Amino acid sequence: GxxxxxxxxxxxxxxxxxxELRCDPISGHTALYWYRQSLGQGPEFLIxxxxxxxxDDSGLxxxxxxxxxxxxxxxxxxxxxxxRGDSAVYLCASSQGTINEQFFGxxxxxxxx
Amino acid sequence: AQSVSQHNHHVILSEAASLELGCNYSYxxxxxxxxxxxxxxxxxQLLLKYFSGDPLVKGIKGFEAEFIKSKFxxxxxxxxxxxxxxxxxxxxVTPSSNTGKLIFGQGTTLQVxx
Numbered sequence: 001g002x003x004x005x006x007x008x009x010x011x012x013x014x015x016x017x018x019x020e021l022r023c024d025p026i027s028g029h030t031a032l033y034w035y036r037q038s039l040g041q042g043p044e045f046l047i048x049x050x051x052x053x054x055x056d057d058s059g060l061x062x063x064x065x066x067x068x069x070x071x072x073x074x075x076x077x078x079x080x081x082x083x084r085g086d087s088a089v090y091l092c093a094s095s096q097g098t099i100n101e102q103f104f105g106x107x108x109x110x111x112x113x
Numbered sequence: 114a115q116s117v118s119q120h121n122h123h124v125i126l127s128e129a130a131s132l133e134l135g136c137n138y139s140y141x142x143x144x145x146x147x148x149x150x151x152x153x154x155x156x157x158q159l160l161l162k163y164f165s166g167d168p169l170v171k172g173i174k175g176f177e178a179e180f181i182k183s184k185f186x187x188x189x190x191x192x193x194x195x196x197x198x199x200x201x202x203x204x205x206v207t208p209s210s211n212t213g214k215l216i217f218g219q220g221t222t223l224q225v226x227x
Contacts, residue, residue, distance in 0.1 A: 003156070031213060042117075042203050042217030043157070056214055091157070098213035099145075099164075104157040 002026065004105035006092050012111045013082055021077040021108045025094030031055075032075050033102060034067055035091040043091055049075060050098065082112045115140040117204050119218035126194050127226050134189040134221050136204030143209040146187040148178055149217075152200045160202070163187065174198070196227045 005024040013019050025032050031050050035043035045059040049069045057067070064082075069075040079086055089109050093102040120135035138144060148160040161172025168180040178189045187204060204218040 033213065033215070035215075035217075040219070042119075042205075042220045043215070045214050045216060048213040050213070056211060058214075093157075101159045101162070102215065104149075106156055 004092055004094050004103055006090075006105040006108050008108060009106065010109045010111075012113065014113050015082060015084060017082050017112075019079050019082055019110065021079075021090050021110070023075045023077070023092030023094075023105060025073060025075070025092070026103055027073075029094035029096050029103075030072070031095045031098045031102075032069055033093040033095075034075070034077050035093070037089045037091055037107070039088075046077070048098070055098075079110075082110075084112050086110060087112045115144075115206060115208060115216045117206055117216055117218035119202075119204055119221050121221045122219070123222045123224070125224045125226065128196055129193050130225075132189070132191040132194050132198070132223070134202055134204075134223070136187045136189065136218060137185050138187065138204075138206045138216075139185065140206065140208060145207045145209060145212060146178070146180060147205040147207075147215070148172065148176070148187075148189050149203045149205060150200050151203070157203070160189070194223075194225050196225045199223060199225045 007022045033048040034046040037043045047057040052072045064080045067077045089107040091107045093104045095102045116139045118137045146163040150160045163170045163180045171177045203220045205215045
């Protein structure tokens, strides 16, 4: 079956611009997660959703970052006024409930020039 | 705050050698523990997990890990590695009170020479 998909696979933007990253979870998965992975580091938790609501957004680094999941399926991570330090691979994962295995997508590589 | 430490950043082994990757976590409460693997060009995928019960956990591809509560450790082992085990390995933990929040270590790159 289809796994977690993320679009775009690569995004290059200029400092100060706004970007949106999309995640399509596995069908039927109720929980959806966003992580950020910088070069040479492990994934860093950003936020997770249980259904439509954000259950834990403690990992969002500042108010430039925002994520939504309006219908409990697709999610969008939004970054305003991008900075060079936002350059990383943004990973999305989904699971059936939060105690089950998280299935990861291929990630979106964001480069801020 | 919870944290995970992986002692080895880069490990190079010959085929058939034994593997042990160290992982320690920092958290005072009950945790769930995981090892994830990322093969070159592929997504992160689960190798094995520990929630409760037998502290020796067996995963896919002959990997196992042992949870030692007194040492806050969850080391990954494999008796005989293969070239196809070349990958990056991540240890991760979630507090049992917040199972949605995976905290990852910085990863260990394993290179197996044929």
